[in-house]
Amino acid sequence: MLKIYNTLTRDKQDFKPIEANKARMYVCGMTVYDYCHLGHARVLVVFDMVYRWLKASGYDVTYVRNITDIDDKIIRRAAENGESIHALTQRFIDAMHEDAGALGVQRPDHEPRATQFVPQMLEMIAQLEKNGLAYRAADGDVNYAVRKFDGYGKLSGKSLEDLRAGERVEVADGKNDPLDFVLWKHARDSEADEVKWDSPWGKGRPGWHIECSAMGTELLGRHFDIHGGGADLQFPHHENEIAQSEGAHRCQYVNVWMHNGFVRVDEEKMSKSLGNFFTIREVLKKYDAEVVRFFILRAHYRSPLNYSDAHLDDAKGALTRLYTALKSLTPPTPIVRGEPPVSSPDKGRQGGVAVDWNEPYAKRFKAAMDDDFNTPEAMAVLFDLTNEVNRTQSAEAAAQLKALAGVLGLLQRDPQSFLQGGAGESGLDDAAINAQIEARLATKKARNFAEADRIRKELLEAGVVLEDTPQGTAWRRV
């Protein structure tokens, strides 16, 4: 039985889908005005892992991850660039897909863009107005009246009194209460037509929070199973989503709220404002994308994750051990035996990876994943299995290793291409390495070990490690 930590109740609960064998999940995605950084990578990878595990567990999953393509920062950036909103957002959507693809992130079932769901947002705002929860402010904005919604603060554990007492909440113009938030922003004369939509409240554009409520409802229904996002979205974004959706529909919005921890740099949250961020593409110039994915999944999704080159190097070494175990063994065609973890059939969307779930390592792996997606523990199982593969040289064990790792989106490449990948511009190419190995083999045959060692040392200094085996000399890049 899968247990998930629910931010709403602050404990782990059995996952009970609203509809049998179905899981409906919504995750807050990116605001596309710049390249994704490692913090975004974590959300992408973590919820991809959740998506994969739900599917591997037999659920028919509908995964929605939105794209915010209209917002203040986007408008500002487009103006700075002298670029249209559409051109800017499309550029960064494409970049995001590239980055996500590199990290082995599967495409969600839906990737709704805010600009394509404005009618649904208007409908929801109208309903909120009808329910007495929205009001038109003097400046033309339509705001949400937070104090009219019972239970505001239930997700973040904040009370309106506490929030009001906070000195950082400023009174914005036009709001009845400093905590009220914008549902519909009135159009400014200075703004381009591209950012103006007609509405019963005049021309304008949607506030940020309403898009997720409207798109979640449109694609998953008024009540769905899982809603995820970064821990920083808990308040106010997710709190406001609850106020909007439950205020409009008068029924529970989401059963399980999941929040992933931050990526940190020197014990500090990686963020745009602090300027301590690394973009995904920046990191991928230096590290293999699978190493980055491995690094992210090696920590529990709710824990902080400190980023540093040393930690990436460490992750690379660990992943190398896994691939090394598979190197000499060509896994046979996977055999499907036993029952999948949940009765309903897996749709085979795992990319042809078949796991024998009755096998002891798989049982441990499943137990770990079922315990609030404990990927560090699941990885420990992978390493234990690796030891068995190395010890027994069992092709069956190797196949199981590859299959289990595949559930996490790892270890699916040809081992050789992982181990020998990463040739830098300055490094030796494969042909040069092979030529050196040939030369060294000759010196070895002549028992000129001094020369053989010299060649090996030279290659090592160029970042290539040689391994002499009875079958010949293998090599890998460090």
Add this chain to the structure above:
RNA sequence: GGCGAGAUAGCAAAAUGGUUAUGCAGCGGAUUGCAAAUCCGCCUAUCCCAGUUCGAUUCUGGGUCUCGCCUCCA
């Protein structure tokens, strides 16, 4: 100021009321021409102070420190 999360060995990171986490690094052995890889063995831990308990790293209380949210933020 309000609310919340956390402090595990050299580093990273899980789990657990008593019994090996795991990876990297280190040490010894096997193997190797020597290495590398692999295998076997070993070494470093549970922030501090009380309490509950036969027994706590794990539960409770207090303290110290760190981080996050309260403003856009994954």
